[in-house]
Amino acid sequence: MIATKTLSTTRRGFLNVLGAGIVIAVAPETARAQVAPAGGRGRGGGGRGGAGGAKTVAARLHIGQDGIITVMTGKVECGQGARAELTQAAAEELRVGADRVRLVMADTGLAPDDGGTSGSQSTPSTVPAIRRGCSAARGLLVALAARRWEVDAKTLEVRDGKVSDGAAGARSLSYADLAADKDAEKLLAGAIPADVVMTPVESWKVMGTSVARPNGRDIVMGAHHYPSDVSRPGMLYGRVLRAPAYNAKLASVDLGPAKGMTGVVAVQDKDFVGVAATTAFLAERALEAIAKTAKWEDPPAQPSSEALYDYLRERVRGGAPKNPFADEVAKAAKSLRQSYHVAYVQHCPMEPRAAVAEWIDDKLTVWTGTQQPFGVRGALAQALGVAGDRVRVIVPDVGGGFGGKPTGECAVEAARLARGAGKPVSLRWTREEEFTWAYFRPAGVIEAEASLDDRGGLATWNFTNINSGGNEVQSPYRVAKNQARFVGSEPPLRHGSYRALAVTANTFGRESFMDELAVLAGRDPLEFRLAHLEGGRLRTVLEEAARRFDWASRVKDKRADVGVGLACGTDKGSYVAACAEVVADRKAGTFTVTRVCQAYECGKIINPANLMRQVTGAIVMGLGPALREEMRFAGGKILNGNFADYEVPRFADLPELEVHLLDRADLASAGAGETPIIAIAPAVANALFAATGVRVRQMPIRLGKAKAN
Amino acid sequence: MDSTIKFTANGERRSVTTDSERALLDVLREDLGLTGAKYGCGERECGACSVLVDGRRAFSWRTPVSKVVGKTVVRVEGLGSGEKLHPVQEAFLAEGAFQCGYCTAGMIIAAVGMLAENPKPTDAQIVAGMDRNICRCCAYPDILRAVRRCAGRNRGAEVRP
Ligand code: FES
Numbered sequence A: 001m002i003a004t005k006t007l008s009t010t011r012r013g014f015l016n017v018l019g020a021g022i023v024i025a026v027a028p029e030t031a032r033a034q035v036a037p038a039g040g041r042g043r044g045g046g047g048r049g050g051a052g053g054a055k056t057v058a059a060r061l062h063i064g065q066d067g068i069i070t071v072m073t074g075k076v077e078c079g080q081g082a083r084a085e086l087t088q089a090a091a092e093e094l095r096v097g098a099d100r101v102r103l104v105m106a107d108t109g110l111a112p113d114d115g116g117t118s119g120s121q122s123t124p125s126t127v128p129a130i131r132r133g134c135s136a137a138r139g140l141l142v143a144l145a146a147r148r149w150e151v152d153a154k155t156l157e158v159r160d161g162k163v164s165d166g167a168a169g170a171r172s173l174s175y176a177d178l179a180a181d182k183d184a185e186k187l188l189a190g191a192i193p194a195d196v197v198m199t200p201v202e203s204w205k206v207m208g209t210s211v212a213r214p215n216g217r218d219i220v221m222g223a224h225h226y227p228s229d230v231s232r233p234g235m236l237y238g239r240v241l242r243a244p245a246y247n248a249k250l251a252s253v254d255l256g257p258a259k260g261m262t263g264v265v266a267v268q269d270k271d272f273v274g275v276a277a278t279t280a281f282l283a284e285r286a287l288e289a290i291a292k293t294a295k296w297e298d299p300p301a302q303p304s305s306e307a308l309y310d311y312l313r314e315r316v317r318g319g320a321p322k323n324p325f326a327d328e329v330a331k332a333a334k335s336l337r338q339s340y341h342v343a344y345v346q347h348c349p350m351e352p353r354a355a356v357a358e359w360i361d362d363k364l365t366v367w368t369g370t371q372q373p374f375g376v377r378g379a380l381a382q383a384l385g386v387a388g389d390r391v392r393v394i395v396p397d398v399g400g401g402f403g404g405k406p407t408g409e410c411a412v413e414a415a416r417l418a419r420g421a422g423k424p425v426s427l428r429w430t431r432e433e434e435f436t437w438a439y440f441r442p443a444g445v446i447e448a449e450a451s452l453d454d455r456g457g458l459a460t461w462n463f464t465n466i467n468s469g470g471n472e473v474q475s476p477y478r479v480a481k482n483q484a485r486f487v488g489s490e491p492p493l494r495h496g497s498y499r500a501l502a503v504t505a506n507t508f509g510r511e512s513f514m515d516e517l518a519v520l521a522g523r524d525p526l527e528f529r530l531a532h533l534e535g536g537r538l539r540t541v542l543e544e545a546a547r548r549f550d551w552a553s554r555v556k557d558k559r560a561d562v563g564v565g566l567a568c569g570t571d572k573g574s575y576v577a578a579c580a581e582v583v584a585d586r587k588a589g590t591f592t593v594t595r596v597c598q599a600y601e602c603g604k605i606i607n608p609a610n611l612m613r614q615v616t617g618a619i620v621m622g623l624g625p626a627l628r629e630e631m632r633f634a635g636g637k638i639l640n641g642n643f644a645d646y647e648v649p650r651f652a653d654l655p656e657l658e659v660h661l662l663d664r665a666d667l668a669s670a671g672a673g674e675t676p677i678i679a680i681a682p683a684v685a686n687a688l689f690a691a692t693g694v695r696v697r698q699m700p701i702r703l704g705k706a707k708a709n
Numbered sequence B: 001m002d003s004t005i006k007f008t009a010n011g012e013r014r015s016v017t018t019d020s021e022r023a024l025l026d027v028l029r030e031d032l033g034l035t036g037a038k039y040g041c042g043e044r045e046c047g048a049c050s051v052l053v054d055g056r057r058a059f060s061w062r063t064p065v066s067k068v069v070g071k072t073v074v075r076v077e078g079l080g081s082g083e084k085l086h087p088v089q090e091a092f093l094a095e096g097a098f099q100c101g102y103c104t105a106g107m108i109i110a111a112v113g114m115l116a117e118n119p120k121p122t123d124a125q126i127v128a129g130m131d132r133n134i135c136r137c138c139a140y141p142d143i144l145r146a147v148r149r150c151a152g153r154n155r156g157a158e159v160r161p
């Protein structure tokens, strides 16, 4: 059974000490192999972000004698809606309303390590981990009540956090009552039974509903404290000295001018130089004063964005890969070979990297915006030379991540400054620092070659992603002779994870190429795709998007400079298809995306409203790299590191937007923060071709004065 | 040079002795502990630092504190009264018009400023009025609905045009 949900728009105190009560240990549900965060210079962007690193305890749940239920998770809320969803998971299994659960997130001093918040793992891994823990807790509390009443636990029922004797209907005990029982602590300290049962979908009361973000009221009141809002007594404001270009080494610097200023501390630790002052204004002045004295060695020659794609091609590891089907291609009636380029882009979350570090008696506490609190704890321990158990990382709900905040550079810098200053230090990167010293989504080159058989079907397929990563590089389309792979190169910029990472590049290359092949075969783009797609989830979303968009009649309606295009793809267990309409202005060399209709399916929907926000947000965010976003650089410097020159989507970019969510109660829920971003760019490129006859094989897609081809 | 600067912030008289060149945003956040307005870009491009100065939207990161002497500054924290939310805050909450919420303070202030001048904006006017604010989570469709809701134009889900 498939239900659809539809939305349209017109165009245009964390808990410091837990109270008395019980702590329930939960088996390490999320323990998985430790995977290093994706990225890092010189590595392919093919990683998936961090994974679970829980050692012995995966989650803890606390029921106070006051009846307050506290659930702890190492996951981070950065706008994707994990706080609501994980609260729902706990509430469902505990048989209470979502408002009864308080969720402590991402505090290494309190919460278990549920792995990094990346790779769309919160839904498939952490939701079940929390559910199992809470379900076991409920079972044990019921057993306790049964023992007290000397009845069979099976005869008892739980509703609204109360265990009652269903048959007699006369007795009831609240969780709070049971938590106060002298045996509770011991009984509940036991391991979770391996066969703990989770509530079946048909009985869900809290999961599957649109629970609002639990701290939404704080957000609209301006009362939520983001990492950059944290304030500590005596806190100073930091700034860090940055090189004028990548790979420029510091030769010398004189801290004297800063040290001479009242209220300023200057800190140097080898290449690290920074200041901390009583106000950010003063810190800026102090930084300017020492920056004037800094001497830098000339950096080595570095490539520019103009030469980027040749640079990557020339440095392919192991040399340019050959097409193993070259003989078939040579003999084929029709064949095609094309290259696609995908630029470097920045996450630029609205809240730049920020950290507040405080040392007390050689113990370090850092409040910071990261997607990997436990990873950053390790990074801090290593960089500062202290034992991991003396470091605590706390991540208040963050102002955006998008895969850009798994690392702890800012946290380490703040900790160095705080140690040097002997006072807590708040460090918030400037937008320019964020654009320059954070990392990028990897740029890539896609080389594709395919041949058609006599009936216009795919005969061979050879697809290579250079540099940006191997996620979903394999085509979902049926081809007898098929090779797809990722090959590394020498990335000129530091790159790493990003929402859906390389799946966007691979989907852009594949779906653009499929469109070109459909033209070559003289077939309709939808029909050509369906002819090579088995029945299944991808086919279902493609058909749904096309039907809702009214593809069949839209392709026949031939208005000048108006075109429609489509694309589909999958990532991390969810499926998406997008249809787009563009209107081109050939004289101006520009175009506008006027309508987008997207179908998306990620198994059983846990929170429909939040899912809708994720999907619409991903489409609009995806329009950025599709239309304009591109890092420009030369000589080791970023040339457009600000919002005036690097143009992210704004209100004015909103197309008429239509989203259809397919709810599959028969399938496990998959994470949805990433996949809905992958189809929009190729759908737009294909629509632009339909409107103008111009095939743009690059993201961002620019029309310019190109001639039809 | 330090000087004593007096202004009204959400109905309260405030007096700060500080370098008058400092940004209003920094003074609000660092000296007065009012962290509702955010830093987003430092270049008048994102609107995260928006506050109302004498009822008009200003980018507090680019406003030297000396410019607000004797004026009234309203920030997101002071829009409602006590526990009661301002109608624009209500609308953002009801529509869930945020993801990470970092842009929300600036969005709400921009909407309040715009609605004060034009209580019944069309969609095109909302887009024009709000376009200086960036939401990187791209909650734009939800924000648009929230502002329409304030203008009494829609409630919750709506129909296609
Ligand atoms: S920080 Fe003020 S406009 Fe961006």
Ligand code: FES
Binding pocket: A079, A350, A399, A400, B097, B098, B099, B100, B101, B102, B103, B104, B134, B135, B136, B137, B138, B139
């Ligand atoms: S909600 Fe995240 S920036 Fe707007």
